[in-house]
Amino acid sequence: MAEAAGRLTELAEEVLGAPLPVRIRAWDRSESGPPGAPTLVIRHRRALRRMLFRPGELGLARAWVAGDLDIEGDLYAALDLLAGLIWERPGSPAPQRAAVLRALARPEIRAAARELLTLAGAPVPPAPPAEEVRRRRGPLHTLRRDKEAISHHYDVGNGFYSLVLGPSMVYSCAYWGTADEGVATLEDAQRAKLDLICRKLGLQEGMRLLDVGCGWGSMVLHAVREYGVRAVGITLSEEQATFARKRVAEAGLADRIEIRVQDYREVHDEPFDAISSVGMAEHVGRAQYAEYAGALYSLLKPGGRLLNHQIARRPVADEEAYHVDEFIDRYVFPDGELAPLGRTVGQLEEAGFEVRDVEAIREHYARTLRQWVVNLEEHWEQAARLTSPGRARVWRLYMAASALSFERNRIGVNQVLAVRTPEAGDSGLPLRARTWSA
Template identity: 60%
Template structure:
């Protein structure tokens, strides 16, 4: 038997992290050696520090930190590489990743010793969110969590999202229509489901960069209040509103949903917002929206749902540390159960799971096409975070572990809802 190379040793380490003896990818070591199945996607381990991170945090968090820091790289298509890693071990469990066994940890330690990777835990990359400051979902901590994700530079988001500046699932007639047309179709669908008419008062909760507010005012004549906790989003949204000549129709506020007190509204849209609220706070969130909605008014809740059983918030996942601090996904049954009541009738539930996979792939394509500009607008680590999370989430939607659903409700006490869905289809 010949001398074992760095790549051979790294294959042992990755096998321990993935919980498998059959490596799903090909590894290139920092010395240029290579190991793993021929034809598989190649993952390059560029330094011993990557192995040290895996030793201190076996699983997706250690691997994610090493990737963000540039200590691990992918030499092939990002989707092919992630597909191999997801299907080759335990990394496909996002909310509650399986723990490594003591035997696997010892094997990992032995590999690290042989490769000279033992040492103190490396500091996390700067892009990691600080956790544990204040009570979860206090107003101050929610504002900090939103700022971590959304205040990373409007120029960066323009490169990723495209001209529509919509950061939620688009609605695709076909995959060929393109991202911009699909996002416009989604905004129009929401307006039609809400039954907006000229002069209707709309509250857009989590208004982002103002795209929904502008569409509702411009196309349907609605008077819109949009709220966000992101200062950067609000600044750009106000600029876009002014450029559209809609300052008399759209009011963009930096405001917590719990602080809104100027209802009633004829309609409320919550698009990509409920994921930030948290399971324990959802009853209060629904009650607040109900207080703000007039009798007969409609509420549309558009949210990602976890399809693979009941999710458990875990602060040690890559998503929690780098992407959505304190974010929590409910399954569809939980969500509908919280939204529905004697006073709020469910009119429609529409599943858009496949649509989000297409949307995420389009965002990844935008990021990769504009990689150098995205790095210049933020940092290489930030661009790596977004590339990893969006590609991994696209595959999770395609696998059916996550879904996204629009739930439309109408508050009792007003006009009767339409007999059929033809009012908005």
């Protein structure tokens, strides 16, 4: 085969029944596809073996992480063009799986596939990249399995996260504004988010705050410095806890902040006046969410507030058939699950909470993710040294694709304010509570 790119383009278009929206450059330096379009670079024929032996998202992910596959040009434009072909989403132009299978059953397509297999080289699948989590066995969301999943995502080096997140060390959606509002940079926007949460929780001097999934300690540090509370931060990541404790000690706040390596199910020193849970509930899982909501309710004193900041997916017709994307599950958030906003609100209410406010801020997360991608790209060589080139590639793809998902309204993120309202009915909130959203 003289020109691999041309043959690959022909085969892809026969199977998809539509023109390929990106250009292809193959390992033999041949190119095919629309001029000026982002280019999918197949650096090694090994990429074909990965995709042939594991068709779909996981095969592509393995090729990307291993460096066998790359994109030249605008990464976001390329992912946007490919999204409908790779990921089937409600309302997307993706071909139906049945139509693709019918195409693959045609004799000429089978012949082309055999030709492609020959082109791919060795008739055995390459080993998955080292960054991939192997398929897990046993029940989901046990204490041990959750700790292992958190370790995979967060224990990859505090230095790496410092490059990506910047000085704030906040790994959740920032809250953007304008330069006139003093919110011009990522650091400003993360500080604005932390302060928004503190105001929603009604923090006052002397209160006791629990931060569930405290990360590198930014929330508890802000709450103690600015609002005079006492705080407990819990995380399952040993590296996060070490980093957070160092920050607390350097700030001279060790007498007011305690950082624990602890699961929310193991906290028994209630009551707390307020609880923040920011970007943590995505790890809980649908089977455990009722327990999560009930546990937080029991840890609050009557009148106490919960701020639950959580990514949400869109509802689907068959909720039981929902599954996490393979790339996310194997490389990013093992065992993570997203739930529709309605289910989250319902389960908080079933646990006894009175839900008082929901603020949707998905556009803020898209902007945050794009800034993290800029940070990663600007420090690419250092980031790859601090973890691995494959891990850096995982984060670049994950964050860029996630930014597009928020922009296209495929997923959202919401701050839900809930109260353990006393039997007498006084929630403790002002009549016009949205004064915090300025």
